[in-house]
Amino acid sequence: MESRDEEHTAQQRQADARSELQAGGDESAEDRQSETAREAAEVQSRDTEAFKARIAELEQQADELQDQYLRKQADYENFRKRMLREKEDAIAFANKQLMLDLVTVIDDFERAIQSAEESRDFDSFHDGIVLIEKQLVGMLERKWALKRFDSAGEPFDPQRHEALLTEEVPEHDQSIVLEDFQKGYLLHDRVLRSAKVKVSLPAARS
Numbered sequence: 001m002e003s004r005d006e007e008h009t010a011q012q013r014q015a016d017a018r019s020e021l022q023a024g025g026d027e028s029a030e031d032r033q034s035e036t037a038r039e040a041a042e043v044q045s046r047d048t049e050a051f052k053a054r055i056a057e058l059e060q061q062a063d064e065l066q067d068q069y070l071r072k073q074a075d076y077e078n079f080r081k082r083m084l085r086e087k088e089d090a091i092a093f094a095n096k097q098l099m100l101d102l103v104t105v106i107d108d109f110e111r112a113i114q115s116a117e118e119s120r121d122f123d124s125f126h127d128g129i130v131l132i133e134k135q136l137v138g139m140l141e142r143k144w145a146l147k148r149f150d151s152a153g154e155p156f157d158p159q160r161h162e163a164l165l166t167e168e169v170p171e172h173d174q175s176i177v178l179e180d181f182q183k184g185y186l187l188h189d190r191v192l193r194s195a196k197v198k199v200s201l202p203a204a205r206s
Helices: 002-092 096-119 122-144
Strands: 146-149 161-168 177-182 184-187 190-193 195-201
Touching (some): 122 146, 161 177
Antiparallel strands (some): 184 190
């Protein structure tokens, strides 16, 4: 009887030991799961903060780029307006120096007219006008490459001459300019205005 009691006690102890081991194992597994969950939460939290920081950084960069773009756009618009004004000024005042030269000639005419009114000397007035005309033509040729050309006696050139009248001249074997009605002008050696002329017609060949 005593032997059976001892055996039962030993079995009970073994069962209790197994229960304790199982309980300890369950608690250890729960602890490991809890630790893993905490670590995962910490990693997720760190990732979330990193994403937020990156988003804030990108938003700041986007704002800076937008500001730079607006500044450059404003600079370009100001540059375009300035170039337009300078172009308009260049066109408006392209002939400024020519106008100043012509104003000087007008001054000469005014002095000649005033002198003629005071002296009533036609010859002096005529000589003064001839001198002013000579100075004007010389100034335009010297400073502005505007050259007046004479055509009388020259072969007719349709690029330089406009025939207003013709006259048969049997002794001519080609058309010759007989008379200038209005002189022609060259600008930088290019015809600016054709001369209006009277032209000879060669005798018709039989």
